[in-house]
Amino acid sequence: MGVIVYHLLPNVLQGGYLGVPLFLLISGYFVTYQISKHLMQDGFFDIRAFYKRRFKRLYPVLIAMLVLTTAYITLFARPLLHHIKAIVLTNLLWVYNWWEIKNGQSYFDQFGGISPFTHLWTLGVEAQFYLLWPLILILLFRILGKKKRVARVVLLLAIASAVEMALLYDPANINRVYYGTDTRAFSLLLGSWLGLTWPLNRLRKNLIQPDINLLNGLGIASIIITIIGFFTLNGQNPATYRGGMFFYSFVGMITTAMILHPGASMNRWMTNPVFTWVGKRSYGIYVYQYPVMAFYERAIHVGIHPVINSLIELVIIGIVSELSYQLLEKPLAHYDWTNIRQDLHSIKTISLQGGIKMAFSVIALGIALFGLSQPDHKPAKPAVQARIERNHQLAAQHNKQLAEGKKTSTEKSGKLEREYNLTAQQVKALKNTKVTAIGDSVMADAANSIQELMPQAYVDAKVGRQGSEAPAVISQLKSDGHLNKNVVLNLGTNGAMTKETVNEILSGIGPNRQVYWLTAHVPTKPWQQTVNREIKAAAKKHKNVHVIDWSAESNNHADWFADDNVHMDEQGNIHYTRMVAKAILNHR
Incomplete structure (x- = not known):
């Protein structure tokens, strides 16, 4: 639930991705608990039966999702067919997370047209764990003998994985540590350690009241800390990878332990029809969520009414997951696949409902195979x-010419006056106005227009830049002597910013510079309104911050934008730059 809310409204639940390590540690617990219980009681664990159960559970829903999503892409989103063969194959082989490290988009790239497959990296990590961990655990038991010794090694492995994440963390390539099985293993291994030290069959139901109160207190505290993390731990903050995610996995482990204990009250408190419904359909919900969001947001401008659109997407995800549960997961849960040939031969008549299902399946598969063959x-x-x-x-x-003190070439004043609808006096004033412009791809798009009208402008813009990156950029510009008295900001295209980030940006610029902050025009994303509220709130608090309301000015001018309705065309760049120029002139 946290992951889905994060995907729908990342500005509301910026740490919702922490649902993933929680999911991983729960998997680690139950797999290790089952294996260790059989090894301790029977001296044997049936790996074949384990593999059969796990992949019988995973494959049908995954294959159905890959077929349906590929069929949809073939019909309605052909550009997404790029890499489709590799995506399908690596998912079927359970190595998609490693393919994503080199070829995929960042998990936090919420702007650039999200892939409907990005979230499947977790299944790769899960499946690799299912394949390798039973073998590793059995080997550890044979070498070390006692469960306590095995538990110590498992805990050391978890710590080593977290240390590796911290050492390999690179802000320019988060994918390596975010998608890597080795760097995410600590969540699985903490769950495994809990499975060895907190086995469900050894936990006493009847406890004295002080012990019950202690367990309940720990459970409540750990849930509160987890919820705080869901709201505060930014996925692009270096601290997240230098201990933050490990810490919240450890806290999640405590939550899991308290819910599992039959003597505590946590399980009873948290059991309700909503959680039960979600839990039974959780696999389908997780698998289908991203395709629903990706295809819905390709068609609808969710930024105008983000909450309403999020509710609609939730309903669609719920319907698709329910259909998957009723038509696929439940019927196949106890099906014996060794009887499939016999069952097919025994079919004499097909019901209308069965015929419709079969026809739909054949058509979807045919379209998907056609797409894969392209x-x-x-x-x-x-x-x-x-x-x-x-x-x-x-x-x-x-910028290089400015840094070297060379005179930059400029357009003739008459042309600029006509093009930007400015007076000769205004154009003359702008030619000598020193400006530093900091922004993302929207600023990069307008950079040429800005420097054409304001030749003393130093523009530092980067595609995909998040607001959280700006403080470091500002610090570097200041040390290089390129942070001028007038600072223009265009940040917010790629996601909302925390109050701390906004304060850090303005603190870095300082109160003696005039800041001109453009509101975001991102009607296709849910954070547009949040970003613009943040900018306007900052202007109310700081006298040197001036709002340039680009969002309001451009709202009814679709002709100013390219097909994505975010980046401008040549005409839009002129209007954008003129607004910036007028704002600077008005506050000189």
Whole structure:
């Protein structure tokens, strides 16, 4: 539930991705508990039966999702067919997380057209654990003998995994530590350690009241800490990878232990029809959530009414998951696949309902196979992307000239007056105005226009830049002597910012500089309103912060934008730059 809310409203629950380590540690607990129980009681664990149960549970829903999603892409989203063969194959082989490290988008890239498959990295980690951990655990028991010794080694392995995550963390490539089985193993291993030291069959139901109170207190405290993490732990904060995620996995382990204990009250308190319904359908909900969100948000501008659209997406996810549960998961839960040939031969008549199911399945599979058979062409680079890259290069050249003290070439004043609808006096004033512009891809898009009208402007813009990256950028600009008296900000296209980040940005700029902050025009994303409220709130608190309401100005001007309705075309860049110029002139 935390993961889904994070995906739908990342500005509301920025740490909702912590649901993933919780899920992993629960898996680690039950797998290790079952294996160790059989080894201790019987001296033997049936690995074949374990593999059969696990993959019988995982494969049908995964295959159905891959077929349906590929069929939809083939019909309605052809650009997403790029890499589709590799995506399907690596998912079927349970190594998709490693493919994502090199080829996939960042889990936190919520702007650039999310892939409907990104979330499946967790299944790769899970399946690799199911395959390897029974063998490793049995080997540890044979070598070390006693469960206590095995538990110590497992805890050391968990700590080693967390240390590896911290050492390999690279802000320029979060994918390696986020998707890596080795760097995410600590959640699974903490659950495994709990399975060895807190076995369900050894926990006493009848406890004295002080012990009950202690367990309940620990459970309540750990849940509160987890909820705080869900709201506060930013997935792009270095601290998340340097102990933060391990800490919350440890806290989650305590929560799990308290819920499992039959003598405590946590399980009874948390048992309710909603959690039971979600729990039984959790696999389908998780698998289908991203395709629903990706395809819905390709068609609907969710930023206008983010909460309403999120509720609609939740309903669709619920319906799809319920259909998966009733039509696929329940019927196949106890099906003996060794009888499939006999059962097919024994079918004499098919009901209308069965015929409809079969026809739908055959059609979906046929469309998916057609999509998979298509040549893997990389989608043509959109015109807006080519323009952003060109303008970014021109801005870099202009910045270099400014840094070297060279005179930058400028357009003739008459042309600028006509193009930007400004007076000769205004154009003359802007030519000598020193500006530093900091932003994301929207600023990179407008960089050439800004430096054309304001040749003394130093533009530092980067595609995909998050607000959390800005303080370091500001610090570097200041040390290099490029942070001018007028600072223009365009941050918020790629996600909302915390109050702490906003304060850090403004503190880095300082009160003696004038800050001109453009509101975000991102109607396709749920954080548009949140970002703009943050900007306006900052302007109320700081006298040197001025709002340039680009969102309101451009709201009814679709003709100013490219197809994504976020980045401007040439006309939009002119209007954008004119607003910036007028705001600076008004506060000189």
